[in-house]
Amino acid sequence: MKKFNLEAELKLLPEKPGVYIMHSADDTVIYVGKAKILKNRVRQYFQSSKNHTPKVRAMVSNISYFEYIITDSETEALVLECNLIKKYRPKYNILLKDDKQYPYIKVTINEKYPRIFMTRQLKNDGAKYFGPYAGGGTVKVVLELVGKIFKPPKCHRKFPDDIGKGRPCLNYHIKACFAPCTGKVSEEEYRRIFYSICRFLDGDHKSLVSELEQEMKRASQNMEFERAAEIRDELLAINRLDEKQKIVNSDNMNDMDIVAAATTGDNAFCEIFFVRMGKVVGRENFRLVGASDRTPEEIISDFLKQFYRDAQFVPTEILTDTEASDADVIAQWLSERKGKKVTIHSPKRGEKRKIADMVRKNADTACVNYLAAKQKNKIQNSVINELAAAVGLETPPEYIEAYDISNISGSDNVGSMVVFKNGKPARSRYRSFNIKSFEGANDYKAMQEVLYRRLKRAYDEEDEIAKGTLTRENAKFLPLPDLMLIDGGEGHLAAAQEMLQMMSVDIPAFGMVKDDKHRTRALASEQGEIALSKTGSVFKLITAIQDEAHRSAITHHRGKRSRQLTKSELDEINGVGEKKKAKLLKHFKSINAIKAASVEELVAAGIDRKTAENIAAHFLR
Numbered sequence: 001m002k003k004f005n006l007e008a009e010l011k012l013l014p015e016k017p018g019v020y021i022m023h024s025a026d027d028t029v030i031y032v033g034k035a036k037i038l039k040n041r042v043r044q045y046f047q048s049s050k051n052h053t054p055k056v057r058a059m060v061s062n063i064s065y066f067e068y069i070i071t072d073s074e075t076e077a078l079v080l081e082c083n084l085i086k087k088y089r090p091k092y093n094i095l096l097k098d099d100k101q102y103p104y105i106k107v108t109i110n111e112k113y114p115r116i117f118m119t120r121q122l123k124n125d126g127a128k129y130f131g132p133y134a135g136g137g138t139v140k141v142v143l144e145l146v147g148k149i150f151k152p153p154k155c156h157r158k159f160p161d162d163i164g165k166g167r168p169c170l171n172y173h174i175k176a177c178f179a180p181c182t183g184k185v186s187e188e189e190y191r192r193i194f195y196s197i198c199r200f201l202d203g204d205h206k207s208l209v210s211e212l213e214q215e216m217k218r219a220s221q222n223m224e225f226e227r228a229a230e231i232r233d234e235l236l237a238i239n240r241l242d243e244k245q246k247i248v249n250s251d252n253m254n255d256m257d258i259v260a261a262a263t264t265g266d267n268a269f270c271e272i273f274f275v276r277m278g279k280v281v282g283r284e285n286f287r288l289v290g291a292s293d294r295t296p297e298e299i300i301s302d303f304l305k306q307f308y309r310d311a312q313f314v315p316t317e318i319l320t321d322t323e324a325s326d327a328d329v330i331a332q333w334l335s336e337r338k339g340k341k342v343t344i345h346s347p348k349r350g351e352k353r354k355i356a357d358m359v360r361k362n363a364d365t366a367c368v369n370y371l372a373a374k375q376k377n378k379i380q381n382s383v384i385n386e387l388a389a390a391v392g393l394e395t396p397p398e399y400i401e402a403y404d405i406s407n408i409s410g411s412d413n414v415g416s417m418v419v420f421k422n423g424k425p426a427r428s429r430y431r432s433f434n435i436k437s438f439e440g441a442n443d444y445k446a447m448q449e450v451l452y453r454r455l456k457r458a459y460d461e462e463d464e465i466a467k468g469t470l471t472r473e474n475a476k477f478l479p480l481p482d483l484m485l486i487d488g489g490e491g492h493l494a495a496a497q498e499m500l501q502m503m504s505v506d507i508p509a510f511g512m513v514k515d516d517k518h519r520t521r522a523l524a525s526e527q528g529e530i531a532l533s534k535t536g537s538v539f540k541l542i543t544a545i546q547d548e549a550h551r552s553a554i555t556h557h558r559g560k561r562s563r564q565l566t567k568s569e570l571d572e573i574n575g576v577g578e579k580k581k582a583k584l585l586k587h588f589k590s591i592n593a594i595k596a597a598s599v600e601e602l603v604a605a606g607i608d609r610k611t612a613e614n615i616a617a618h619f620l621r
Contacts, residue, residue: 004064004065006046006065009065009066010042010043010046013038013039013042013043013068014038014039014068014070015037015038015039015040016037016038016070016071017034017035017036017037017038017070017071017072017073017074017076017077018034018035018038018068018069018070018071018077018080019032019033019034019035019068019069019071019077019080019081019084020032020033020034020035020038020041020042020066020067020068021066021067021068021069021084021088022059022063022066022090022092023063023064023065023066023067024062024063024064025062025064028091029084029088029090030059030062030063030090030091030092031059031063031090031091031092031093032081032084032085032088032090032093033081034074034077034078034080034081035077036074036077038068038070042066042068045059045060045063046060053293053294054293055092055292055293055294056293058092059091059092074329075329075332075333075336078305078326078329078330078333079333081305082305082306082309083309085305085306086306086309091290092290093290093302094268094288094289094290094291094294094298094299094302094303095288095289095290095306096286096287096288096303096306096307097286097287097288097289103118103119103120103131103139104118104119104120104122104129104130104131104139104312105117105118105119105129105130105131105139105142105143105201106118106119106127106128106129106130107127107128107129107130107194107197107198107201108127109126109127109128109191109194109195109198110125110126110127111127112159112160112187113159113160113180113187113190113191114190114191114194115152115153116143116146116152116194116197117143118139118140118143122310122312128198128312129312130198130201130202130312130313131311131312131313142201146197146200146201147176149200149234150178150193150196150197150200150234151171151175151176151177151178152177152178152193152194152197153171153177153178153179153180153181154171154176154177155169155171155177155181157181159180159181159190160187162181163180163181163182163183164181164182164183165181166181167606168181168182168606169181170583170586170587170605170606172606173587173604173605173606174587178193178230196208196211196212202276202313209235212231212234212235213235215231216228216231216232216235219231255275255276255315255316255317256275256315256316256317256318256319257272257273257274257275257315257317257318257319258272258273258275258318258319258320258321258355258356258359259271259272259300259303259304259318259319259320259321259359260320260321260322260356260359260360260362260363261296261299261300261303261321261322261363262360262363262364262366262367263291263296263299263367264367264370264371265292266289266290266291266292267287267288267289267291267367267370268287268288268291268294268299268303269285269286269287269288269363269366269367269370270285270286270288270299270300270303270307270363271283271284271285271359271360271362271363271366272284272285272286272307272359273355273358273359273362274315275315275355283362285362285363285366286303286307287366287370288302288303295325296322297322297323297324297325298325300320300321300322300323300324300325301324301325301326301327301330304318304320304324304330304344305330308330308334308337314334314337314338314342315342316338316340316341316342316343317342317343318331318334318342318343318344318345319345319346319347319352319355319356320344320345320346320356321346321356321357321359321360321363322346323345323346324344324346327344327345328344330344331343331344377422380422380423380424381396381422381423382537383423383537383538383540383541384396384397384398384422384423386536386537386538387538387541387542390523390530390532390538391483391508391510391523391525391530393482393483393508395482396482397481397482397483397508398421398422398482399419399420399421399479399481399482399483400419400420400421400481400482400483400484400485400545401417401418401419401420401481401483401484401485402417402418402419402420402484402485402486402487402512402545402546402548402549403415403416403417403447403450403451403484403485403486403487403496403549404416404487404546404549404550404552404553405435405443405446405447405450405487405553406550406553406554406556407435407441407446413434413435413441413446414432414433414434414435414553414556415432415433415435415446415447415449415450415553416430416431416432416433416549416552416553416556417430417431417432417433417450417454417549417552418430418545418548418549418552419481420545420548423541425548430552431454431476431477432552432553432556433449433450433453433454435449435450436449437449443488443492444491444492444495445495447486447488447492447495447496447499448495448496448498448499451496451499451500451503452499452502452503454477455480455499455500455503455505456503457476457477458475458477458478458480461475461476461477461478462478465478480505480507481507482507482508483507483508483509483510484496484500484507484508484509484510485509485510485511485512485523485542485545485546485549486509486510486511486512487511487512487546487549487550488511488512488513488524489511489513489524490511490524492511492524493509493510493511493524493525493526496509496511497509497526510523510524510525510530511523511524511525512524512542512545512546512549513529514546519543520532520539520542520543520546520547523542569591570584570591570594572618573611573614573615573618574611574614575608575610575611575614576611576614576615580607580611583605583606583607584602584605584607584615587605587606588605594615594619595619597615597616598616599612599613599616602615602616
């Protein structure tokens with residue numbers, strides 16, 4: 001690349017709209033911006049720095065060269081800026097925290113028989129997408145609500161191919177699905193239900209309720225009382241939801257989003273409330289990084305550009321607690337996307353100002369909660385540092401694994417692995433093991449088997465990653481821990497270290513020693529026991545880890561025995577196979593409830609009468 005002549009390049013800048021891209025010496029994109037007039041905007045960075053913020057001065061000092069792209073309009077520049085920020089995630093731009101795909105609810109209305117599910121991929125495939133939502137938990141709640149009201153199929157059957165094939169599943173019998181598999185639901189009715197789901201997700205409850213009421217009346221007049229009752233239940237569920245939702249403006253029923261931001265240090269928290277038909281139907285909170293030295297107007301502007309870049313739905317009105325920079329340009333961009341005028345403004349008085357203030361209070365609360373969590377993490381990190389000092393580690397063990405073995409008189413051996421990251425449980429990383437290599441009581445052998453299988457899985461995953469058949473993000477046994485804690489004393493520790501040596505793994509390991517009352521007492525090492533002060537934070541952390549490992553092992557052991565008991569009892573009954581067994585347990589929840597059920601109750605659970613009679617007779621013996 002030829003040497004970049006700054007003065008010459010500044011003179012060549014055009015007086016046109018476009019996007020400018022700042023690069024560091026190693027070609028990394030460190031900032032992306034848009035300009036109505038490129039020449040004026042870019043030159044400002046390289047003029048007197050006395051009016052620049054510290055962050056801008058730091059950025060300019062790292063600029064090795066810049067490039068630019070001319071566009072036909074400022075709106076086109078804004079779209080390009082959004083896309084380039086998403087692509088490069090430059091260091092000096094304000095960024096939505098984490099480069100992740102937020103979840104959406106997808107309704108495949110483009111298919112003959114639509115489906116509904118969560119997705120993180122937006123595609124131009126004719127389906128309808130609702131969101132984005134801040135997390136999968138929020139989507140789960142919404143999907144559960146849709147399931148209760150409209151009862152769409154949750155199975156993996158393909159329609160219309162599977163209509164009339166096989167028996168309806170348990171959801172049909174417990175009235176949790178409108179069961180198109182029975183052949184009693186026409187394609188027209190199927191699609192009507194999914195159109196209602198779409199309108200419900202859009203927040204259009206008023207007109208949906210009106211249409212459902214009319215349909216309920218028609219069904220009653222046609223003596224279709226079962227269908228009328230189903231619609232009545234849908235209406236009751238929607239009305240209950242409406243009662244819970246805050247009415248923010250009963251006179252103006254436009255759809256709107258309300259956005260407010262609060263900052264602390266380099267972080268900004270943007271709260272967004274979704275109002276549909278005059279009611280708050282949802283809210284999300286987002287953290288942005290790189291907000292220091294940026295004005296509230298700039299923060300709101302950057303949030304709007306990044307949030308609505310991928311949003312499937314754009315309201316006709318967006319309220320902000322502070323005027324957004326480039327509000328007119330962003331509104332024009334969103335209007336073009338929506339095909340209808342979109343307004344962005346910050347109300348100064350009246351009902352809408354009160355709404356914006358309410359959202360701002362929630363953003364302030366998010367800031368306070370973040371600072372509290374940060375302080376808690378600071379304390380937790382201090383504990384990790386103390387632990388490192390206590391056991392003689394050079395670096396704090398941020399990733400800790402603890403192991404425990406559980407059995408009853410040597411039978412049904414199981415092992416558990418619990419994980420603590422930065423002093424807190426990481427339950428998604430927990431793993432359980434059924435001991436397979438021997439029978440009888442031998443905690444040492446059981447611990448060695450657990451460690452062998454855990455480490456072998458890690459090695460296998462490394463091989464898969466090298467081959468390109470697995471990504472490191474999807475690995476279940478990577479990374480390896482910074483520290484291993486073994487429930488038990490010197491004998492348990494020696495067995496564990498023997499396996500670590502055999503597997504050529506250099507991970508510090510210590511035993512968690514208990515006293516006569518089965519409570520944490522000390523740590524075991526190769527050199528002997530390490531005493532812990534019972535009032536110290538390290539003692540409390542080790543106790544929490546040991547208790548969690550024990551709880552996990554006991555839970556897994558009980559679950560295994562329960563499954564074995566259930567299997568042995570139900571498998572003795574003529575006519576009860578795996579599917580019926582699963583159906584019974586899902587409906588009755590426990591083997592005791594099945595034992596107490598009458599023939600009629602068993603039939604109501606979806607069991608044929610002959611098998612129901614066999615079950616009842618078996619448990620009456």
